[in-house]
Amino acid sequence: MTLAEAVRSWNYSPLEADNIESARDVVNNEEPDVVLLDIDLPDGSGLDLLEEIKETAPETVVIMITGNISVPNTIAALRGGAHDFIGKPVRLEELRVTLRNAIEIKRLRREVTQVRHERKSAFSFDQIIGESGSIKRAKDLAEKVALSDVNAILLQGETGTGKDLFARAIHFASVRSDAPYLAINCAALPANLIESELFGYEKGAFTDAKQRKEGLFEQAQGGTIFLDEIGEMELGLQAKLLRVLEENTFRRVGGLKDITFDARIIAASNKNLKDESEAGNFRLDLFYRLSVIQIDIPPLREREDDCLLLADHFIERNNPKRRGEKLKGLSAKTSEIFRRHQWKGNVRELRNVIERASILEDSDQVSTAHLPADLLKDLGGGAETPSHFPVRLPAGGIALDDVEEMLVTQAYESTNHNLTRAARLLRISRDQLRYKLKKYGSYRPDGALEGESRSDAA
Numbered sequence: 001m002t003l004a005e006a007v008r009s010w011n012y013s014p015l016e017a018d019n020i021e022s023a024r025d026v027v028n029n030e031e032p033d034v035v036l037l038d039i040d041l042p043d044g045s046g047l048d049l050l051e052e053i054k055e056t057a058p059e060t061v062v063i064m065i066t067g068n069i070s071v072p073n074t075i076a077a078l079r080g081g082a083h084d085f086i087g088k089p090v091r092l093e094e095l096r097v098t099l100r101n102a103i104e105i106k107r108l109r110r111e112v113t114q115v116r117h118e119r120k121s122a123f124s125f126d127q128i129i130g131e132s133g134s135i136k137r138a139k140d141l142a143e144k145v146a147l148s149d150v151n152a153i154l155l156q157g158e159t160g161t162g163k164d165l166f167a168r169a170i171h172f173a174s175v176r177s178d179a180p181y182l183a184i185n186c187a188a189l190p191a192n193l194i195e196s197e198l199f200g201y202e203k204g205a206f207t208d209a210k211q212r213k214e215g216l217f218e219q220a221q222g223g224t225i226f227l228d229e230i231g232e233m234e235l236g237l238q239a240k241l242l243r244v245l246e247e248n249t250f251r252r253v254g255g256l257k258d259i260t261f262d263a264r265i266i267a268a269s270n271k272n273l274k275d276e277s278e279a280g281n282f283r284l285d286l287f288y289r290l291s292v293i294q295i296d297i298p299p300l301r302e303r304e305d306d307c308l309l310l311a312d313h314f315i316e317r318n319n320p321k322r323r324g325e326k327l328k329g330l331s332a333k334t335s336e337i338f339r340r341h342q343w344k345g346n347v348r349e350l351r352n353v354i355e356r357a358s359i360l361e362d363s364d365q366v367s368t369a370h371l372p373a374d375l376l377k378d379l380g381g382g383a384e385t386p387s388h389f390p391v392r393l394p395a396g397g398i399a400l401d402d403v404e405e406m407l408v409t410q411a412y413e414s415t416n417h418n419l420t421r422a423a424r425l426l427r428i429s430r431d432q433l434r435y436k437l438k439k440y441g442s443y444r445p446d447g448a449l450e451g452e453s454r455s456d457a458a
């Protein structure tokens with residue numbers, strides 16, 4: 001039985017090649033899961049082809065076969081990335097086990113690649129929704145910085161503006177994306193715990209240190225560390241962090257050995273760190289070091305149009321979880337409320353509002369019926385306030401006189417030319433109103449209704 005026949009009898013589909021040239025074609029065209037590669041081939045060494053395969057198809061698992069398992073050969077093959085080694089004459093049972101393992105390895109490699117790919121797109125910049133200038137500028141800067149080799153970035157923005165989202169997007173867009181992304185919240189732990197979390201410790205460094213422990217700085221080698229709420233970091237620890245950034249080395253707590261630091265630090269704060277530094281609550285030198293690349297994420301209330309985009313985004317995301325009719329968007333009134341709301345919790349608050357509505361809403365639009373009371377109070381005059389108030393400035397601007405004319409005329413028309421009531425609606429005097437109506441040519445002095453308004457005033 002030939003090798004190919006044996007492999008086929010185990011239910012695999014082998015492709016055969018009897019020299020390097022034809023093997024190269026098979027590898028390039030058929031992308032096999034596993035390659036059984038003889039070192040001694042008529043037109044060269046299998047080790048050379050191994051190198052090529054590792055370049056062009058790094059996921060392919062290569063098993064070397066040789067009549068001469070010499071140490072140099074073995075070392076060369078393993079260095080070259082061969083998964084395993086089989087001596088000639090090939091013992092079929094051994095080959096069968098090796099092959100089964102190799103197929104499993106290949107399956108895992110494919111899965112890892114797939115998961116990495118999914119994670120990368122789940123945390124890509126495309127997932128950061130927003131078309132307003134300020135968020136686009138923040139995204140552009142973050143994308144540039146992601147690809148650079150700067151080792152410290154500061155994200156500043158109110159709670160819920162997307163600092164977490166930005167930090168991950170930066171990591172997954174960088175060359176570090178396959179290395180770990182580790183996060184720690186500086187406000188959540190006491191200073192001494194943060195220190196040993198970050199730096200690790202040696203056995204006996206303190207009473208509870210029963211054995212050596214690696215810190216995040218070591219575990220994240222090659223990757224990214226997200227230091228959330230850095231404004232809360234204790235001053236002494238800030239000094240140590242600055243040293244790590246300047247010298248690219250650190251020591252475990254209780255340790256004497258300098259360890260090279262090779263992660264990128266992304267720090268985030270919802271406080272203004274410059275103000276904090278000036279007030280003495282944050283080290284000015286660390287602030288300057290971090291703020292070389294500072295990305296400011298704008299609050300949601302400064303990007304009204306993004307509110308609507310984000311609402312659509314979260315509606316879309318929540319729909320699969322929803323039973324019944326598909327939610328299509330916001331009602332006109334809800335849109336208006338969304339644009340005017342102050343969103344103190346920013347995008348997180350908006351997301352929660354949509355999640356709540358997608359559970360409670362019966363119609364296919366997010367109506368005001370299921371908005372939290374907090375949003376409804378923005379209606380000011382209550383539910384009867386016309387939805388087009390307050391007057392919005394169109395993107396291209398508008399002549400103030402035109403607006404005045406529109407409002408004055410509306411008030412006059414809607415009260416059937418009743419000067420008194422129209423003036424009251426506009427919070428101006430009858431004389432002022434009359435003057436304005438004349439200016440805009442809308443005054444109807446001898447209309448029947450003018451008489452009525454006179455009697456009104458009496």
Ligand SMILES: Nc1ncnc2c1ncn2[C@@H]1O[C@H](COP(=O)(O)OP(=O)(O)OP(=O)(O)O)[C@@H](O)[C@H]1O
Nearest residue numbers: 127128129158159160161162163164165270347348
């Ligand atoms: N531009 C955006 N596009 C889509 N989703 C966003 C955007 N900004 C924030 N989010 C979402 O809003 C929520 C809050 O964002 P995130 O946790 O990143 O905010 P944060 O700035 O870290 O807040 P905190 O200061 O409270 O930690 C998350 O669910 C996030 O996915």
Ligand SMILES: [Mg+2]
Nearest residue numbers: 160163164228
């Ligand atoms: Mg956060």
